[in-house]
Amino acid sequence: MGGRTSPLGDATSPEWTVDGGAVQSFQYGRIFWSPVGGAHPLWGAINSKWYNGHDSGYPIRDEESLGSGAIAQHFTNGTMYYTPQIGLHYIGAGIREAWWNKGGQTGVAGYPVSDESYWYAGGAVQAFQGGTFYFTPQYGTRLLQGAIRWEYERSGGYFYLGRPVTDEYSANGWTRAQRFEDGVIYWSNGRIWSERY
Incomplete structure (x- = not known):
């Protein structure tokens, strides 16, 4: 990285062991080592x-550029993403996998605009530019977007x-739908409505 001329500067502590790895402090940051990454x-x-205090675990890759000032860094439990417009947000591994499957930052959801947070009954929720991901142990991670999310x-x-x-x-050629535990939300030709079971 360039030693003392790197972005970290001079070492300010000796290396010490932590649970599952080792760390050393520098003027402007740290280097972590783990057997995983x-x-x-x-x-x-x-x-x-x-x-x-984020529970992201140890870094498993260096910080990387995504273009247009955006950066990301991967950890054992998730990834941190930064953009100049939105700031820095953490995505846990479960929501991150569903987000990646829908194209990641270049897909329908775009970048995260909040951190992941606790949701009801052991779930998690996180807002993105183009929608909101909801995770539950029973049904996995589901994306709500557009009019259905609003309804x-x-x-x-x-x-x-x-x-x-x-x-x-797609419920039919003209209607989009999304199913929930207690009902369904439908959208068709600009009309949005819900039906409870």
């Missing part, structure tokens, strides 16, 4: 977010329709 540096905003949140969300069971799908 090897040695990788943290600095700047990602280092600050990690230090302030779900407007109608009372979890308390009215329960947890999302499917992704959005």
Whole structure:
């Protein structure tokens, strides 16, 4: 990385062991080592977010550029993404896999605009530029977007329709739908409505 002329600067501590690996502090960041990912540096905003209590685990890759000022760094439990427009947000591994399957930052959801947070009954929720991912142990990770997401949140969300069971799908040639524990939301030709079971 360039030693003392690198973005980390001079060492400010000896290396010490931590649970599952080792770490050494520098003027402007840290280097972590683990048997899973090897040695990788943290600095700047990602280092600050990690230090302030995220359960992201150890870094398994170096920070990488995604273009247009965006950066990412992968950890054992998830990934941190930064863009100049939105800031820095953490995606846990479960939501991240579903997000990647829908194209990641270049897909329908775009970049995260919030951190992942706890949701009802052991679930998690995270908002993105183009939709919101909901995770539950029973139904996995489901993306709500557009008018269906708006109707779900407007109608009372979890308390009215329960947890999302499917992704959005085509009910017929003119109608989109998404199924929940207690009902279905439909969209067709600009009209949106829900039906409870």
